[in-house]
Amino acid sequence: MTHSRLLRRLLRQRATLFWAAVVLVVLAGAAFAPLLAPFGPDDGNIREGLASPSAEHLLGTDKLGRDVFSRLMFGAQIALLAAFEAVGIAVLVGVPLGLLSGYLGGWLDRIAMRIVEGVMSVPFLVLAIALISILGPGLAKSMAVVGVVYATIMLRLTRGLTLAAREELYVDGVRVTGGSDRRILFQHVLPNILPALIVQVTLMLAGAIVAEATLSFLGLGVQAPAASWGTMLSDAQASIRESFFLALPPGVAILITVLAFNQVGDGLRDLFAREAKGGSLGVNPVQPVVGSPVAALPGASVPDPLLRVSDLTVSFPGADGSPMEVVQGVSLDVGRGEIVGLVGESGSGKSVTAMALLGLVPDPGRVAAATVALDGQELTGRTFDELRAVRGGRIGVVFQEPIASLNPAYTVGDQVAEVLREHTDMGREEVARRVVELFEQVHVPDPQLRMRDYPHQFSGGMAQRVMIAMALACRPQLLIADEPTTALDVTVQGQVLDLLLELRGSTGMSILLITHDLGVVADVADRVAVMYAGQLVEAGPTAEVFARPAHPYTEGLLGSLPRNVRRVGRLPSIPGVVPPPAQWPQSCHFAQRCRYAQDRCRAAPVELLASQPGPARAARCVRSGELELTGVAEAPDRALVPTEEGR
């Protein structure tokens, strides 16, 4: 799918195809020079020296009577072989070292980067000439030196790309499934950074051709009488008084070949960039699963929801390459004007669920769902391009780390305006008016002035208000807020939550609030859905779930909240951590950490079912009907205090 789409896009890039054809002609000319060239590279009759172009000698002859056209073809052979030698060394040395340096870091990275900085601090040609002076002239040696210098460039590029790729979700996915470092590097990181490396290779080939010609011209590369474009230029310079024409064929050959490689590189860069932004490269759409949506459950479902998610599953390749599910069959509704809190510890799958809803799970992740419907409109099966109109338009998104989410190079006003320009056909003045209106809506003081400020001039809380303004720009029906208060201090957290409540009231939008903090949910959410190890384990109205949880995990989370009672001893916590997906059992995922676990909990998969404590409750626990779990209740000041419920 991806390859045929890439090919179709490539076929539409006429200029790239033209220059690729030029490269092919040069390659073919070089490869078949012994067959196609009318003369050998050194065949010549000095009495025919400096002959003008003719039918016998298409580009004339040089001072020694050698056919310029034939030497040009053999010169192409040398130029390309030299370029492949240099770039081959750069790839073989630079790419593996860059991968290891970027992925492992530590002493290897420090040593590699000091070497790279040392090499790059000296101008390329000066360094090459110095090294060749030590090693002695000759094509193989000079191009080996060029290759080593290029290897440092390749190392730096690969390291940078690897540093970014290792933080990606799909790498985390493979890591938590027990994938080895070698597998992560060569099966997951390398394929994803390959497009950028391919572009760099084409640009380096062009550079290596120029380097070979330069070094040969200076007498440090190919040695006379061998035919290379550099030695031909050198010969032409020696005869410049008798014939200026001799410099033209090798000069034009170098110009066209270098231009062709550069144009192909630029074309590929455009192609990959367009695919990464709007194609199937890098992210995968939500695939509809065959079958009907799972039955609506009390607690997780509401009548006529704005967002309906049914049987959502996200998987990444496991250690043996088979799909490893990191989110399993999540079904959840968000009602109109409702705030739903999706809570769980790190590794529970809540953020991956949000990414899946937005169609942003990166390759090689796979997303499938029976339904993901927004206001009745099905989103499964939509491409990245088709979902673009939904993201930022009908669904607004707010992430944690607001300062990091804003581009430091643009004013905050520009960044909000960009969303409007992308999703609406508003004119300039209308956009400016709307930006001011949005800043007023999120209570940024002096909006006319502050919209011209840069992100670093904003505090964390104010920057989050800007992010919320961006999310609201197109009047979304649904706001997905992923840990919107995590990076903020407590007083600012409260202000941001109050703002979300106020905006829900004034706009009527729904909010899916993803957080690890039950205190945040208690403050604003109408309904809460608790995730553990990739599964929804409990759902229901917030007040009811807090007062009387139906799942031991929810009880554990509530028990570990700091409460406004006199604390005696250490704050309670749930023993252990969320196990990685590779260790999730078929039966209850929480059994390992559950104080109420019995043999029957480990006997078979546990379904999310309607649960006893109330009519709108659901829990994934075989004992939920018999356990009396301890909850908390909201005090008038919104702080959380224990209920009188006993066990």
Ligand code: SF4
């Ligand atoms: S099914 Fe058993 S192990 Fe799982 S949460 Fe319920 S009581 Fe605990």
